[in-house]
Amino acid sequence: RKEVEQDPGPFNVPEGATVAFNCTYSNSASQSFFWYRQDCRKEPKLLMSVYSSGNEDGRFTAQLNRASQYISLLIRDSKLSDSATYLCVVNHSGNTGKLIFGQGTTLQVKP
């Protein structure tokens, strides 16, 4: 079983739609969680951290469910520029650990 699993998609949605991605992780000792964004043929970039209480950054909302070991990302009012691959990322061991990346979920927003 992969340490971090995501539905690869692609998710094809019209502009203005709301879309949600889920991710599950296998290591219950994982401590930190993030979403990264990767544009086609570019490097991954940090989108946002994910906190237990849930957090929001503009149109983006991230949630963490430790009991079920899943993480979600909600994008509201999607824009063409949101088209990218979204990577779910987990850190096992705090400051001494390393980031493990999921394979990513591809989003295509169409006009």
Added chain:
Amino acid sequence: DAGVIQSPRHEVTEMGQEVTLRCKPISGHNSLFWYRQTMMRGLELLIYFNNNVPIDDSGMPEDRFSAKMPNASFSTLKIQPSEPRDSAVYFCASSLHPGAAGYTFGSGTRLTVV
């Protein structure tokens, strides 16, 4: 700040040749990571360094792969001999410490082994 700098951007080589990928991390970042990305396997961590010391190389696929970090501003990933299955995009990333959220990735080296 120039960010994480990788070279070359693209490399095409013949099977059996030695390949060396280079990385300059962000000044002041203590941790450096080498990742490999393919369509089939996604982003895989190969090795990471903290304060120039290799901490975890469990992701290095086999003995043909080696990585060094002789100082805080430079790291290399070497493949010798290269094989077609090594074709991938190799990313270097750096951060203040291993668990930091803000990994900064370089632009990657796209390696093709023919």
